[in-house]
Amino acid sequence: MEEKYKNHFRDEAIEKIEYYIIKNKIRPHEKIPSERDLCEMWGFNRTTLRFAIQRLVIEGKLYQKKGSGTYVSEPKLIRNLQNLSSLSEEVRGHNKTLTSKILDYRVIESNKETTKKLHLTLGSKIFVLTRLRYIDEEPVTIETSFMDYGRFSMLTNHDFSKESLYSVIEEEGVTLTKGEESIGITYATNYEAELLNIEPGKAVFYVSGIVYDGEDHPVEYFKSIVTADKIKFSSVLT
Template identity: 30%
Template sequence: MLNKNDVVPLYKQLQEELRKQIQSGERKPREKIPSEIDLAEHYQVSVITARKAVSELALEGLVEKKQGKGTFVAAQKYQRNLQQVISFSEACRLNGAIAGSRLLECKLINADQKVLRELERPDGEQVLFISRLRFINGEPMAIETNLFPITYSFLLNESLNEKSLFDVLKKRSGTEVAISRRTLEICRATQQEAQQLIVAKGSPLLLIRSIAYSTENQPVFVGTQLINGERYQFTM
């Protein structure tokens, strides 16, 4: 319980108590926390004190207030530095998380002239299309689509579930991705994307478009990542 004789204000004590419950995992992500009235009654403080404690937690990003629904423990935001050229799997490792993937499609397709120019391939040449659903700790987090020059068609015979494409490329062909030109924008989830990422249709997604180059400055792939915008935080 809280110590009313402590020099630390009661709202700060309650804030710290709730923070410990969240950070220890006692209160799970997306779990609804007690109302301010219930908190006030349980910890024997005023509703104003409880409201102040919850508001401070919201400013920290530990809880989210949803109009008409209550206050919920915020889901963890994963960090990623866009200046680093690393795989999705490596980014997960740096966040202390486990990456996963499920192959959606892997096939040869006819590409438009823009893609062929970006890949520095002749008109009319087919490209390898690979689409995967990426997971973090078992939770669907991104839809990843990459277009490779046909010279990488050996990937058709690879099992790409639960594997890092960067690792496969290095092992099979000695190719290392060294440079990536990226653009970042916001889009809204379509019905299909929403179903795959388990979000509401129209939810904000982060769209990253990239052209990746090898250490020899040769195009490796043109790709897009559609990422759950509520769960990721980027630095540059």
Template identity: 45%
Template sequence: MNEMEPYRSQPRDEIIERIECYIIENDLIAGDQLPSERKLCELWDCNRMTFRSAVNHLIAEGVLYSAPSKGNFVSQKKLERYLQDLTSFSDFVMLQGRTMKNKIVSQCIIAASQKIADRLQINEGDKVFELVRLRIVDDEPVSIEWSHLPYERFNGIERYDFKRLSLYSVLEMKYLVAFEGGKEEISVTYADQQEAVLLEIAEGNPLFFLQGVTWDEEKIPVEYIKSVSRSDKINFAGVLVR
């Protein structure tokens, strides 16, 4: 029986690790510039093709960004959202010391599709308030979010200014909703043309796709939500317990 050969890291992986270590060891923060490509290639005795491959990987991961004719810079740390937290997007952004704005893509009353009806436990064709927002963090588009709420329960909700107001705050303060929990599913999708334009990325770029339902203390569904988020700007994490 042949023994499995040990995994051998590729030269690119070693340079990726060296760059990440350099950032940590030199206390570089967002906006700080890395030394030149030539200097780091000489320091680490690597060829430029390998170095550029490592940099491109870290740019795709949101660790670095490149400015033409200037060099490579440390990116703002990704937002980190814990899937267990039932907090509004605006709250979790502000808790991380970042600034957020909403751009209303659309808001209207629609007839519930079968999928929306099943998620909200209403009848197909019932009125649903649909709110589509572009989430902008530190002046960069990060996420597109579709919220669906049963209109019979939240009659008149369309009159609120959700460019300025948090949806959850309105639900809690104006409609006296007491959120109890929810369930979310996360997967990967790829940006279509409209999403690419709104998020200022290339069509086909990978995105996190999240969908789920939140419910109140009586286990009645309140919101069916979908979102797509830039994988270079946000991480989703979970807490493991035993």
């Protein structure tokens, strides 16, 4: 019974904070009142209020600066799992700016994994592209694409820090028609954390999948590490 009342007050505190932000039109990166002020305003104890704030931080609705306070976060970019559009298209649709930094850009021999995913023979040449993607100058994802070099050798002539991979592919006459994607949770390595400007060991999305053309031939096998506080995924149930 005591735990039930705790949960009730915690949920109420979360709702009050969210309503306060909306009612007072507090914009992203603006500060909300201190824990002490909010407790006095609503009569909550500090433990309950602190729990509510931390829950909203985890959900990506608030963020904190040590020694400064608590601030409203930018809304997350929502990626539709049933949409084959590129990240470039998704970001433009939200009136944001996408930029990229090339981390890896080379041709290698396929291993067992890429051979199976791309329906190739072992040792075939594979084009590998790894990019750190930024939304409004904030790092949000590390994306690695694997593609058949024999089919897409022209990709080495493009600068994918400035160009969209999918746009280049379609300009070559290849139509992307469908894909399969899986999403899980992993924990950022020291290297990934440094690139994404997060704490090592923080939970992140691990996304992998294959994109096909109109003849059901694999075009791209991809892997991505995505920050959970900047992007969320949605789907439509039917």
